[in-house]
Amino acid sequence: MIVVLGLSHHSSPVELRERFAFAEARIPAVLQLMREEGLVDEAVILSTCNRVEIYASTSLDSTKAFAELKEFLVTCHDYRDPLTDELYTLNEPQSIHHLFKVACGLDSMVLGETEILGQLKKAYDIALQHRHTGPRLNKAFQRAFNVAKHVRTETSIQRGSISVGSVAVELAEKIFSSLDGRHVMVIGAGDTSEKTARALMSRGAKSIVVANRSIERAQALAAEFGGRAVNFDDWSGEFGNVDIVISSTAAPHHILNRTKLEPLMKLRKNRPLLLVDIAVPRDIDPEVNLMPNVYLYNIDDLQAIAEDYLKQRKEEIARCEAIIVDKAKPLLGHGNGPGAMGGVVPAPCSVIRGSGSNGSA
Amino acid sequence: MWFTNRDPNLDRHFFLLAVVLYGISTIYSVFLWRKGFRQDNWFNYFLLLGAFALHTTAMALRGFDLKHCPVNNLYEATTFIAWGIVAAYLAFGLWSRLRFLGAFASPVLLGMGIFALMPELDKHGETPQFTGGGTSLHASLALLAYGAFGLAAVAGLMFLSQEHNLKFHKLRAMLSLFPPIQKLEVIAGRLVLTGFILLTVSLAVGGHIAHEENKPLFNDPKVPWALLLWAIYLALLVSRWRFAQSGRRFAIGVIAVFTFLVLTFWGTTLLSPLHHQ
Numbered sequence: 001m002i003v004v005l006g007l008s009h010h011s012s013p014v015e016l017r018e019r020f021a022f023a024e025a026r027i028p029a030v031l032q033l034m035r036e037e038g039l040v041d042e043a044v045i046l047s048t049c050n051r052v053e054i055y056a057s058t059s060l061d062s063t064k065a066f067a068e069l070k071e072f073l074v075t076c077h078d079y080r081d082p083l084t085d086e087l088y089t090l091n092e093p094q095s096i097h098h099l100f101k102v103a104c105g106l107d108s109m110v111l112g113e114t115e116i117l118g119q120l121k122k123a124y125d126i127a128l129q130h131r132h133t134g135p136r137l138n139k140a141f142q143r144a145f146n147v148a149k150h151v152r153t154e155t156s157i158q159r160g161s162i163s164v165g166s167v168a169v170e171l172a173e174k175i176f177s178s179l180d181g182r183h184v185m186v187i188g189a190g191d192t193s194e195k196t197a198r199a200l201m202s203r204g205a206k207s208i209v210v211a212n213r214s215i216e217r218a219q220a221l222a223a224e225f226g227g228r229a230v231n232f233d234d235w236s237g238e239f240g241n242v243d244i245v246i247s248s249t250a251a252p253h254h255i256l257n258r259t260k261l262e263p264l265m266k267l268r269k270n271r272p273l274l275l276v277d278i279a280v281p282r283d284i285d286p287e288v289n290l291m292p293n294v295y296l297y298n299i300d301d302l303q304a305i306a307e308d309y310l311k312q313r314k315e316e317i318a319r320c321e322a323i324i325v326d327k328a329k330p331l332l333g334h335g336n337g338p339g340a341m342g343g344v345v346p347a348p349c350s351v352i353r354g355s356g357s358n359g360s361a
Numbered sequence: 362m363w364f365t366n367r368d369p370n371l372d373r374h375f376f377l378l379a380v381v382l383y384g385i386s387t388i389y390s391v392f393l394w395r396k397g398f399r400q401d402n403w404f405n406y407f408l409l410l411g412a413f414a415l416h417t418t419a420m421a422l423r424g425f426d427l428k429h430c431p432v433n434n435l436y437e438a439t440t441f442i443a444w445g446i447v448a449a450y451l452a453f454g455l456w457s458r459l460r461f462l463g464a465f466a467s468p469v470l471l472g473m474g475i476f477a478l479m480p481e482l483d484k485h486g487e488t489p490q491f492t493g494g495g496t497s498l499h500a501s502l503a504l505l506a507y508g509a510f511g512l513a514a515v516a517g518l519m520f521l522s523q524e525h526n527l528k529f530h531k532l533r534a535m536l537s538l539f540p541p542i543q544k545l546e547v548i549a550g551r552l553v554l555t556g557f558i559l560l561t562v563s564l565a566v567g568g569h570i571a572h573e574e575n576k577p578l579f580n581d582p583k584v585p586w587a588l589l590l591w592a593i594y595l596a597l598l599v600s601r602w603r604f605a606q607s608g609r610r611f612a613i614g615v616i617a618v619f620t621f622l623v624l625t626f627w628g629t630t631l632l633s634p635l636h637h638q
Contacts, residue, residue, distance in 0.1 A: 175543060272542070272608070
């Protein structure tokens with residue numbers, strides 16, 4: 001029987017999650033201890049910033065297994081405060097479904113994100129290398145990875161960007177043949193503009209020019225990306241070369257309007273220009289979007305796209321869950337397929353304390 | 362045996378079937394458009410591949426009958442242009458980001474196919490009886506050039522659609538699998554350049570043939586029409602590369618010139634003594 005015990009961003013605040021987190025180097029020893037104490041036959045520990053979960057195969061009665069695993073976890077971290085609903089426990093079939101959901105990013109804070117799959121693979125690899133997995137967890141995890149791949153290709157759960165920075169990158173990729181070799185200008189070195197610039201640079205943008213009222217801040221940001229800092233009053237002189245402009249100054253009026261941009265576009269020989277205005281009040285006059293080859297997006301436009309993507313991802317949840325239930329059947333002994341794990345009878349989710357809430361979204 | 366005793370209109374039947382597939386592809390393209398071109402789709406590609414096979418068969422049967430390249434009348438010329446468009450699309454469509462070009466190409470192909478099937482266009486006798494490889498080369502190069510211009514116009518349509526969606530912040534722009542608009546502009550530009558080179562060679566060959574046969578060139582309406590077309594495409598290319606014309610204007614120009622080509626091609630051909638001797 002495969003069980004799950006853990007806590008996640010759904011059930012507990014970060015203060016609690018960090019108390020229960022396992023350092024990667026410590027995990028093999030913890031797994032070893034769990035097995036030596038006879039709590040589990042096989043186990044994998046997943047410890048990320050958003051969740052700490054023990055996936056285990058045990059021959060113990062589920063109530064006893066959960067009580068002992070919880071006691072082990074609490075003792076392991078020397079945690080003495082009372083726990084209510086923070087820890088959840090899952091028995092088959094929910095435990096298998098939960099593993100699959102985690103692998104697909106359905107249980108993640110950012111719905112559909114893919115980072116968790118890498119973290120899950122790493123957690124499994126650690127357990128596998130130290131021989132703390134066996135036939136049951138091997139089958140369950142391998143299938144989870146396959147299901148994640150299947151869900152990624154068959155649904156839109158991972159489609160689109162749901163942060164302002166990544167939406168800006170995606171927009172740039174819809175306009176320019178390639179981001180390689182593109183020149184980025186940041187006007188006003190704020191937090192969001194820094195994140196957006198970072199996202200663009202990570203996708204291959206060639207260089208960055210930073211213009212800020214505080215030249216020290218501009219130099220610091222430019223140095224971080226290996227770019228150049230220019231005086232705030234000189235930013236328009238750089239326009240001939242740039243392809244993407246991220247503007248986020250605190251100016252109370254438009255710093256760029258059609259009259260100012262028209263001669264600059266001639267310098268650029270009408271190459272496409274993506275303007276990302278994330279300032280409030282806006283830095284760029286919306287009228288410039290009427291000019292040929294100019295594509296202007298403000299913070300509301302980017303957020304609207306991100307929200308639309310999120311809405312679409314949420315609409316895909318039901319499809320993903322149907323796939324998960326279907327793909328879990330062979331593991332749960334529904335049928336006589338090669339993946340069946342010995343005709344395990346599904347048992348209800350047991351609870352240690354409180355409601356034992358399912359961690360899924 | 363079958364080949365010699367077959368229905369004389371068999372090639373037209375094959376072409377009709379191809380046009381039916383172009384029609385189905387057009388209807389399916391509307392469906393793809395409503396779905397926002399979000400997922401890679403091979404179905405339309407295979408529909409057009411099937412149509413291409415039938416279209417090629419029709420042209421081959423006609424070619425075997427005539428024992429030379431089937432470019433003798435308006436039916437054959439129009440089918441040749443459409444064949445050039447679909448052949449080029451099938452090559453481009455192997456790249457997933459350009460597969461949706463088919464959705465924009467199929468209505469053009471359907472329109473050309475219906476036009477070509479008008480019985481009056483497929484007349485023999487009054488139509489030119491070309492002799493010699495030079496004339497066939499002239500005609501086929503010109504028609505391939507028009508095919509390239511046609512596909513450039515299709516890429517231009519795709520550009521305008523995506524550019525509009527990006528300008529007006531439509532989510533469709535983000536969700537569709539269209540290539541970046543800069544890439545579409547480059548593709549349209551290269552297709553126009555290819556067509557322009559083919560047309561230049563075709564006009565040079567045609568001029569040489571007329572000169573050899575001492576035929577008056579400039580009394581024929583087809584000649585100034587072809588030279589005008591050549592000059593307009595040259596202007597489009599020069600304005601793009603020399604004067605950095607915007608992608609939108611270039612796309613509109615390419616579509617407008619191809620529309621002019623399609624609308625005037627049949628009229629100038631019918632009025633041309635050189636093409637009716």
